[in-house]
Amino acid sequence: MSTHSPSPSPEHPILAGMAAALNPPDDASPLPVGTLIGGDVVEGVLGSGGFATVYRVRSPSGYVSALKLLPLDQGPERAERAWREMSLGMRLRHPNLVRQLGAGHWPLENPRYLWVKLELVEGPTLDEWGLAPERTLGDVMDRVLEVARALAVSHEAGVLHRDVKEANILVSQSTGQAVLVDFGVGYHPACPTLTKGMFPPGTPAYRAPEAWAYGRAHAGEPGAHYRAGVGDDLYAVGVVLYRLLTGRFPFRPAEHGGEDVEAVLHRAPLPPHLVNPRLPLAVEEVCLRLLAKTPEARYPGAVALCTVLEELRARTDVDWTRVLHPERRRPVKPWARWGRVLAGVGVGLAVALGAWWLGSGREVAPGGHTPEPVRAVVAPPVEAPSPPAAAPSLALRKDSAPVKQQQTSGSQPETVSKRRGATVRTACLGLTGAALQACMGTPQQMPSERPAPPPQACPAGAMETMTGMLGLSVGEKTSVDWSSVRGRPVHVHEDATLRVGGDWEAGADFTGKGFKVALPDQTRLFGRLYVKEGRVYGRFTEARTPQGVTYPVCLELLDTSNHVGLELKPGSGPGKMMVAPVVQVRVVDRFP
Known part of the structure; x- marks a missing residue:
């Protein structure tokens, strides 16, 4: 059949799919719903990356899977990468590894693509799942153990993942287990090296210290290329575990942005229990060992890591039911939230009026820590707030209630004024927003402005x-x-x-x-x-x-x-x- 035959009407998805099979669209255009590839029907786009587009497809029996379409006509490197991913996937079989279900060329005549059909894992990424408010220590350690098992099977087959991170780990809605996905930048000795730069593809925040050290030692050297090993995947697991336990990366970004390479190379990360006091030291020890500066100081391999995690999980002296991030509360019902807010405002106004009365000539106790009943006025935040900035200076307005002052010697008026100011600040602690401004009598402070970004x-x-x-x-x-x-x-x-x-x-x-x-x-x-x-x-x-x-x-x-x-x-x-x-x-x- 001629490829220049009139195309069927795109109003019918199956006919449109047949037309697409005869006349594949440009690589930048998504395939229409109904396109037939390898016997499956395209139902929509799941995502797109630098090297491939992933489609949701359905087989004649109704089985839904993910189909990755990799172009073959965009240079030898693209074609090699497509074949490489297919060959790596065929080596791996494990419940915690995404399954490859088949592969082939498309279209059958004059093929322009390689397709790889994969198990469709539906569920959140590991960070979205792990930082949920109800997640317990045992939940998180079970998922990390499953990732370690996936890497043990992968490494035994000679395959390095090289891009272990939460975005490449899904928690299956059907099984509840972690599934390691996307071996698109993986490596096997039998596969040719495709990367021309210093580092293999990956995410800098998860890059091991030895990789950064190699980059510094061989900077500017023609043809220098870092060869990742088992230790690189294990270090990345350490970064993942640190984030799940603390909600942050082991090292802060550099002042100019990007990774703080000096810190990764020479500084120890802040112990996780200092960031999250709910963590037991036994779990922290595993995390910090994974983040050691050299691969030799980490675990010998993923199998050893599995053994350590299994033994740790079996301990009865650790409270595995402890919630890791209780401050990430689920939102309360609107009526309950408004009741709490109104109660806080009411108590705060009462305290403020009491402070005004005390400040009108009554003697006040010397400043000290805020009394517990006043601090309890503040309604707990729905979400964990960002670190507070320095508080703006607080002062009484000129039209505040007049206070009789007795003529005394020395600095007594100044002392009384300071004492009264401290009282008002204490009384206003329970208020926020407009109520706080009314209580303190100060105009609203504006956030600091930075230069607007250019177009x-x-x-x-x-x-x-x-x-x-x-x-x-x-x-x-x-x-x-x-x-x-x-x-x-x-x-x-x-x-x-x-x-x-x-x-x-x-x-x-x-x-x-x-x-x-x-x-x-x-x-x-x-x-x-x-x-x-x-x-x-x-x-x-x-x-x-x-x-x-x-x-x-x-x-x-x-x-x-x-x-x-x-x-x-x-x-x-x-x-x-x-x-x-x-x-x-x-x-x-x-x-x-």
Whole structure:
């Protein structure tokens, strides 16, 4: 059949799929629903990376799987990488490793792609799962043990993963177990080396000290290439474990951004129990050994790590039911939250009136620690707040209640004034936002402004992904929120993430089946916020779905009235931005 035959009407998905089989689209264009590949029918796009696009497909028997489509006609390196991933996957079989179900060429005549069919693991990434508020120490250690078992099987087969991180570990909704996925940058001695740079593909925050040391020793040397080993995968497991236990990386980013290589090479990470006092030292010992500076100081291999974790998990002197991150509370019901807030405000106002009465001539006790009943006025936060900035100076307004002063010698008036100021500050501790300003009598403090970022192009591939793969168009917008907080402002920081509440349906109907879901419910948007002229602006450049699929995007922040940027709410101050809980994002083709 001629490839120039008239294409069937795209209104029918199966006919459109037959047309796609005859005339494969450009690599940048997603395959239409109904395309037939290896006997399976394409149902939609799961994600796209630098080397492949992953589709959800269904077999004639109804079995749903993931199909990775790798182009063969974009140079020998792309073709070699495709064959390499297929051959690595065929070597691995284990419940904690993603299963490869088949492979082949497509189309059958003049093939342009290699397809690899994989088990579809539905579930959150390990960090999304592990940092949930109800997660216990035993839960987390079980998942890490399963990752160690996956690596033991992989290493025994001679395969290094080389990109172990939470985003490549899914927690299966069906089994509850961790599954290590994406061997796209894996290595086996029988496979040719494809990387031309100093380091193999991977994520710098999980790169082992010996890799950084090699990079420094051979900087500028032509052809120098670091060869990863078993110790690199184990070090990455240590980073993963540290993050699950503490909620942070072992080393902070460098001042100029990027990895603090000096710290990775020469400093010990902060002991996890100092970050999270709920951790037992026996668990901390395993984590710190995995993060040792040399591979020899870590465990001999993944099998040894499995043995240690199994013996540790069997100990009865460790409270495995202890919740790791209780401060990450699930949001309470709105009526309960409002009742708690109103109670706090009521008690706070009563304390403030009492302080005014005391300050009107009554003698006050010398300053000391805040009495427990006053500190308890503050309603517990829904989410863990960012570290507080230095508190703004507090002063009484000129129109505060007059206080009779007796003429005395020495510095007594100054002492009384200081004492009275301390009393008011103590009394106002239970208040926030506008109530705090009314109590203290100070104007609202504005967050520190930094120079606004210059105009910026969208991330590479963002426009193609948004318009071609997700079906979004420039100017399209949707409602998002910071959390489930409603009815009061929320405290956000520069890298706060937004949440897509409910499926974001694409405005463009290009599937032939009505609107398609561009981004599913609970997708997280990552970017940066900044303050300019009293408003908060945001640029979001990455979307991460609950299934761990990441898309480059180009979205700007709007308020619910479609104005660019957000109004700062009462309670804002240096280092603290209080904004509306529900906002919008809009698709743009460039950040102005």
